[in-house]
Amino acid sequence: xxxxxxxxxxxxxxxxxxxxxxxxxxxxxxxxxxxxxxxxxxxxxxxxxxxxxxxxxxxxxxxxxxxxxxxxxxxxxxxxxxxxxxxxxxxxxxxxxxxxxxxxxxxxxxxxxxxxxxxxxxxxxxxxxxxxxxxxxxxxxxxxxxxxxxxxxxxxxxxxxxxxxxxxxxxxxxxxxxxxxxxxxxxxxxxxxxxxxxxxxxxxxxxxxxxxxxxxxxxxxxxxxxxxxxxxxxxxxxxxxxxxxxxxxxxxxxxxxxxxx
Amino acid sequence: xxxxxxxxxxxxxxxxxxxxxxxxxxxxxxxxxxxxxxxxxxxxxxxxxxxxxxxxxxxxxxxxxxxxxxxxxxxxxxxxxxxxxxxxxxxxxxxxxxxxxxxxxxxxxxxxxxxxxxxxxxxxxxxxxxxxxxxxxxxxxxxxxxxxxxxxxxxxxxxxxxxxxxxxxxxxxxxxxxxxxxxxxxxxxxxxxxxxxxxxxxxxxxxxxxxxxxxxxxxxxxxxxxxxxxxxxxxxxxxxxxxxxxxxxxxxxxxxxxxxxxxxxxxxxxxxxxxxxxxxxxxxxxxxxxxxxxxxxxxxxxxxxxxxxxxxxxxxxxxxxxx
Numbered sequence: 019x020x021x022x023x024x025x026x027x028x029x030x031x032x033x034x035x036x037x038x039x040x041x042x043x044x045x046x047x048x049x050x051x052x053x054x055x056x057x058x059x060x061x062x063x064x065x066x067x068x069x070x071x072x073x074x075x076x077x078x079x080x081x082x083x084x085x086x087x088x089x090x091x092x093x094x095x096x097x098x099x100x101x102x103x104x105x106x107x108x109x110x111x112x113x114x115x116x117x118x119x120x121x122x123x124x125x126x127x128x129x130x131x132x133x134x135x136x137x138x139x140x141x142x143x144x145x146x147x148x149x150x151x152x153x154x155x156x157x158x159x160x161x162x163x164x165x166x167x168x169x170x171x172x173x174x175x176x177x178x179x180x181x182x183x184x185x186x187x188x189x190x191x192x193x194x195x196x197x198x199x200x201x202x203x204x205x206x207x208x209x210x211x212x213x214x215x216x217x218x219x220x221x222x223x224x225x226x227x228x229x230x231x232x233x234x235x236x237x238x239x240x241x242x243x244x245x246x247x248x249x250x251x252x253x254x255x256x257x258x259x260x261x262x263x264x265x266x267x268x269x270x271x272x273x274x275x276x277x278x279x
Numbered sequence: 280x281x282x283x284x285x286x287x288x289x290x291x292x293x294x295x296x297x298x299x300x301x302x303x304x305x306x307x308x309x310x311x312x313x314x315x316x317x318x319x320x321x322x323x324x325x326x327x328x329x330x331x332x333x334x335x336x337x338x339x340x341x342x343x344x345x346x347x348x349x350x351x352x353x354x355x356x357x358x359x360x361x362x363x364x365x366x367x368x369x370x371x372x373x374x375x376x377x378x379x380x381x382x383x384x385x386x387x388x389x390x391x392x393x394x395x396x397x398x399x400x401x402x403x404x405x406x407x408x409x410x411x412x413x414x415x416x417x418x419x420x421x422x423x424x425x426x427x428x429x430x431x432x433x434x435x436x437x438x439x440x441x442x443x444x445x446x447x448x449x450x451x452x453x454x455x456x457x458x459x460x461x462x463x464x465x466x467x468x469x470x471x472x473x474x475x476x477x478x479x480x481x482x483x484x485x486x487x488x489x490x491x492x493x494x495x496x497x498x499x500x501x502x503x504x505x506x507x508x509x510x511x512x513x514x515x516x517x518x519x520x521x522x523x524x525x526x527x528x529x530x531x532x533x534x535x536x537x538x539x540x541x542x543x544x545x546x547x548x549x550x551x552x553x554x555x556x557x558x559x560x561x562x563x564x565x566x567x568x569x570x571x572x573x574x575x576x577x578x579x580x581x582x583x584x585x586x587x588x589x590x591x592x593x594x595x596x597x598x599x600x601x602x
Contacts, residue, residue, distance in 0.1 A: 060518065
């Protein structure tokens with residue numbers, strides 16, 4: 019089976035406070051530490067697990083981004099992905115959901131995938147819209163918010179997270195599947211994994227390779243636009259107390275004063 | 280000209296979902312609100328929507344929408360879009376609607392703005408407020424003429440009554456395509472949790488990495504129980520596999536606005552703050568006095584959560600018996 023996983027390189031959410039450049043209104047990516055989206059690590063783990071249980075399958079990681087994004091793909095390879103594709107083109111800068119999905123879909127279409135894994139949402143943009151748009155561009159069903167996935171013949175069955183529990187949902191293949199964060203245990207690259215990653219196939223594509231017109235993607239094709247960036251309203255400062263053994267009493271007093279007991 | 284705004288109304292337990300009504304009320308303030316309601320209970324729900332702001336309701340009472348996810352609803356909205364061009368599709372952010380919005384956007388090349396906490400028209404131009412990162416808000420728009428999509432953050436708007444408003448009801452006569460009946464719901468499983476659901480709880484006690492290890496999360500649950508609240512979690516410990524996704528509070532996960540939020544061992548990553556800083560009172564317990572969570576706390580305790588929580592549980596129990 020041909021399995022794909024879409025990944026993204028983002029400013030490290032654990033160390034970097036994401037900022038927008040006031041002039042370009044784009045995410046600041048220079049001078050900050052960039053990592054493979056931690057949500058994607060879970061998704062890659064899910065894809066690897068499925069590949070291994072199915073056997074006779076190949077797993078390819080695909081990403082759209084600047085040249086630096088190859089680092090994120092190298093990590094995916096070190097985790098155990100077989101092959102990587104980076105789509106990089108200056109015309110892609112400033113892409114919105116539709117531009118991103120259109121580009122990834124065009125690259126995926128050439129590969130005739132059986133299954134496409136995505137994270138439910140990225141940890142920097144949070145829109146959660148790219149996987150559904152990819153599915154639509156490819157005319158494929160989408161199985162979303164999966165916390166478990168099984169492939170049975172030409173069907174996939176997932177447990178789909180809901181507000182109050184889960185749904186069991188099935189769909190024919192090929193399909194797009196999105197993985198809910200935390201559903202699969204992360205895989206940490208071993209030294210051997212890192213070494214072998216260097217020898218795995220890695221290809222790079224530009225817009226013209228995909229037959230896409232620059233007007234359909236990037237800032238030129240964007241269907242959403244940021245007008246201004248302002249400051250959020252801050253909450254009034256509270257009282258900060260160092261615990262000297264009486265914290266429980268201080269909190270209980272607060273609760274009683276506000277009739278919360 | 281008044282703007283025409285479509286709202287997709289979801290049904291929960293035979294009633295219109297609260298998140299849909301929040302958005303419908305907002306739409307009614309912005310212009311002419313028209314609701315679309317699909318599924319076997321659609322016909323019974325439709326007449327009540329006038330009271331929540333709808334001037335017109337499109338109804339397709341077909342059980343196919345209950346069994347097959349996303350595509351039948353996308354097809355119907357798509358058919359309706361070919362007939363009429365509203366100014367805006369204003370949708371609630373829920374599991375099912377997110378999937379529908381993404382496909383609709385791709386099918387019709389509609390600009391898509393997510394996580395909106397406010398929106399208005401400045402003349403002809405739509406201006407959408409979207410919180411960004413911890414300290415910023417962005418104002419975004421669809422930079423073209425024609426229909427666009429906005430997804431509203433849950434609880435951004437309140438449900439309002441429009442007394443005496445009667446909606447015109449139109450029965451849709453679309454034919455649902457068999458090839459769109461692909462993602463089939465085989466079973467729905469409710470996972471029973473004790474106490475109130477996270478999104479309805481007036482008190483939430485939430486835990487993060489600072490708890491050290493999964494076993495210590497029981498302290499959070501115990502405090503939630505004695506306070507009559509619900510336990511929640513950060514993305515970090517959900518990602519680490521301590522708890523299922525349904526516990527997750529934050530920009531990904533659930534947005535909550537309880538009366539009281541107690542953050543235990545939570546540093547306050549932006550993504551977490553986005554989901555809880557609308558709480559009325561916030562108490563934070565954390566070892567690190569520089570933790571960002573203290574910037575939103577009404578009462579912040581710099582101390583060891585594992586020492587304080589057992590004491591607090593006992594203290595709350597003691598005071599409750601005296602009340």
